Amino acid sequence: xxxxxxxxxxxxxxxxxxxxxxxxxxxxxxxxxxxxxxxxxxxxxxxxxxxxxxxxxxxxxxxxxxxxxxxxxxxxxxxxxxxxxxxxxxxxxxxxxxxxxxxxxxxxxxxxxxxxxxxxxxxxxxxxxxxxxxxxxxxxxxxxxxxxxxxxxxxxxxxxxxxxxxxxxxxxxxxxxxxxxxxxxxxxxxxxxxxxxxxxxxxxxxxxxxxxxxxxxxxxxxxxxxxxxxxxxxxxxxxxxxxxxxxxxxxxxxxxxxxxxxxxxxxxxxxxxxxxxxxxxxxxxxxxxxxxxxxxxxxxxxxxxxxxxxxxxxxxxxxxxxxxxxxxxxxxxxxxxxxxxxxxxxxxxxxxxxxxxxxxxxxxxx
Amino acid sequence: xxxxxxxxxxxxxxxxxxxxxxxxxxxxxxxxxxxxxxxxxxxxxxxxxxxxxxxxxxxxxxxxxxxxxxxxxxxxxxxxxxxxxxxxxxxxxxxxxxxxxxxxxxxxxxxxxxxxxxxxxxxxxxxxxxxxxxxxxxxxxxxxxxxxxxxxxxxxxxxxxxxxxxxxxxxxxxxxxxxxxxxxxxxxxxxxxxxxxxxxxxxxxxxxxxxxxxxxxxxxxxxxxxxxxxxxxxxxxxxxxxxxxxxxxxxxxxxxxxxxxxxxxxxxxxxxxxxxxxxxx
Ligand SMILES: Nc1ncnc2c1ncn2[C@@H]1O[C@H](COP(=O)(O)OP(=O)(O)OP(=O)(O)O)[C@@H](O)[C@H]1O
Ligand SMILES: [Mg+2]
Numbered sequence: 001x002x003x004x005x006x007x008x009x010x011x012x013x014x015x016x017x018x019x020x021x022x023x024x025x026x027x028x029x030x031x032x033x034x035x036x037x038x039x040x041x042x043x044x045x046x047x048x049x050x051x052x053x054x055x056x057x058x059x060x061x062x063x064x065x066x067x068x069x070x071x072x073x074x075x076x077x078x079x080x081x082x083x084x085x086x087x088x089x090x091x092x093x094x095x096x097x098x099x100x101x102x103x104x105x106x107x108x109x110x111x112x113x114x115x116x117x118x119x120x121x122x123x124x125x126x127x128x129x130x131x132x133x134x135x136x137x138x139x140x141x142x143x144x145x146x147x148x149x150x151x152x153x154x155x156x157x158x159x160x161x162x163x164x165x166x167x168x169x170x171x172x173x174x175x176x177x178x179x180x181x182x183x184x185x186x187x188x189x190x191x192x193x194x195x196x197x198x199x200x201x202x203x204x205x206x207x208x209x210x211x212x213x214x215x216x217x218x219x220x221x222x223x224x225x226x227x228x229x230x231x232x233x234x235x236x237x238x239x240x241x242x243x244x245x246x247x248x249x250x251x252x253x254x255x256x257x258x259x260x261x262x263x264x265x266x267x268x269x270x271x272x273x274x275x276x277x278x279x280x281x282x283x284x285x286x287x288x289x290x291x292x293x294x295x296x297x298x299x300x301x302x303x304x305x306x307x308x309x310x311x312x313x314x315x316x317x318x319x320x321x322x323x324x325x326x327x328x329x330x331x332x333x334x335x336x337x338x339x340x341x342x343x344x345x346x347x348x349x350x351x352x353x354x355x356x357x358x359x360x361x362x363x364x365x366x
Numbered sequence: 367x368x369x370x371x372x373x374x375x376x377x378x379x380x381x382x383x384x385x386x387x388x389x390x391x392x393x394x395x396x397x398x399x400x401x402x403x404x405x406x407x408x409x410x411x412x413x414x415x416x417x418x419x420x421x422x423x424x425x426x427x428x429x430x431x432x433x434x435x436x437x438x439x440x441x442x443x444x445x446x447x448x449x450x451x452x453x454x455x456x457x458x459x460x461x462x463x464x465x466x467x468x469x470x471x472x473x474x475x476x477x478x479x480x481x482x483x484x485x486x487x488x489x490x491x492x493x494x495x496x497x498x499x500x501x502x503x504x505x506x507x508x509x510x511x512x513x514x515x516x517x518x519x520x521x522x523x524x525x526x527x528x529x530x531x532x533x534x535x536x537x538x539x540x541x542x543x544x545x546x547x548x549x550x551x552x553x554x555x556x557x558x559x560x561x562x563x564x565x566x567x568x569x570x571x572x573x574x575x576x577x578x579x580x581x582x583x584x585x586x587x588x589x590x591x592x593x594x595x596x597x598x599x600x601x602x603x604x605x606x607x608x609x610x611x612x613x614x615x616x617x618x619x620x621x622x623x624x625x626x627x628x629x630x631x632x633x634x635x636x637x638x639x640x641x642x643x644x645x646x647x
Binding site for chain 2 (some may be wrong): 047050051052071072073078079081083085086087088089098102103146150178190265
């Protein structure tokens, strides 16, 4: 299985820069997700990997071979499209067999392979039907079978689960991951669902407006988001932000302050801020699970009003309004807390679990 | 509250009125066909009543009539023209429509606008120019001349129609074919063309019918009786220089319309099932 290397890849549609100078690498057998909001250039990138779009600039390498001018049929790729793109005039059997027919394979061998892959994906009983006569989830399996049958070296997925209901999506998520692990095929998986990317991929390319915001493991993009975009795009509920803070020093102690809010910073954090190149305005970020509710004031935190409670069964999400900034934040509550609406509480942040971004560049400082 | 007679039967009355109006609108056509068929089996008519039944008007089917070519030869000519026009058009529009729909070549938009203008242009006004072209090509008094003429005049518009069908096929269908290991041409033939079959069928039927019913060019550019088609045959029964034979005219007219009617019975059922340009699934 090849290593995919994308170098300074660009694709412009007239004035629209759909993909704007991106570089990343997918290792042999790795499962990488391209994650980003709608219209950020994920599909365009995938279609360039498949050889359907010609790049405006840049290079695509499979191992040591430059693929820019290689037509799709020589790339040995399997692809699952967003709406599956099954051929409506062919039966499921013919759909799955179609890639093998291109290779002029013997009919017996085709039959054997189609039945093998159909069995693996549990669609053997559907082989005689037309795509219009099977459900969305089944169509998805057929599309997967069609992509797998020729034993491709690279698998490309374009939001294959987005048309399925939530339950089926969770199930297929695990199934696709297992399949990819078993087969060890280098895979690129496009999605706009951060949960999908986090659970399935070994590394995630986070996209925004044709550019790469961050490339890292799920843990890295979650724990150390490089900028505000990644911080808020990944995680559900999103990371809490308190904007428009100034950095001051008093009596050897460092604080982030706004009009009515005063947050003392640990020494190492203060040092990082001082060393950094910054605009003088900062954004504080912390994850909903990294803060605690308390009744009395302690060293690092701020006061807030309880705004709304959202019970989720297992968890409780507390929505709070920060006193002084009126910013809304969400916090996962511990089971034992017993709080009421409009109550005034202290939000205690944890050392090492806060992120500070520059207001202007929105880049992470620490 | 009591409902009036009209209120109680409102739905039924409305449908009845609707049918009545529809019948009134279509009756001139229905009645004239009805008359035509009756007339072809009668010696003479008093209004809609045949005076005496006969099959003599249909004698052209089994015997030569003086001054007319053999009917079967003429029918064969007609079918030849219709089928050839159909083949030419299907061949050209199935490819041309794809190109118009999928390729972004320079001049594509102006070409499509031009096609629309061309279509609005009455071809009769080209008659003299066509005469010289056919003469130059040595295709006067030759059915091939008619075929090429018909096909070339109709291809632009039919290409436009086919483009509409191709536009309805999602790009992803095509990309899937490319990824599955086929060339663009193979994808067109194995994936895309089967999906626009309804369009091909529509184009074929209309091309066939237009070839079958062609009259003006035949009347103008065909001189020998051996190349006559049925439209010319019908025209001859009205006669410029002989006495109009209404019985013969009716019978030949019915004979001429028969294949068209039969074709519609077969195809209409098929065509209604298809939404224009749509592919399910
Ligand atoms: N053929 C095209 N012509 C012009 N612009 C295009 C074309 N294809 C895509 N674009 C533009 O390029 C940008 C990226 O499109 P792309 O389809 O890659 O987005 P995406 O990330 O896959 O979005 P989604 O999640 O909605 O599928 C969009 O702004 C889109 O409008
Ligand atoms: Mg997309």
